[in-house]
Amino acid sequence: VVEGGHRLDGRIRPAGNKNAALPCLAATVLAGGPVTLDNVPRIRDVLTFL
Structure with a gap:
């Protein structure tokens, strides 16, 4: 859950x-x-999603 009204920005790996x-x-x-x-x-799961 994201709260606070702040813009999210960044990277994850x-x-x-x-x-x-x-x-x-x-x-x-x-x-x-x-x-x-x-x-x-x-x-297959990823290719089907795309």
Whole structure:
């Protein structure tokens, strides 16, 4: 839960696994600008999401 009305900005480096990839992909929908994700595994779940 994010509270406070402050703009969020920064970088995270999750491990390249499917458990981290899908939530990160879903979070990009909420971003107000361009998002670059690196080290995303090429698995069926990720390809289906895209």
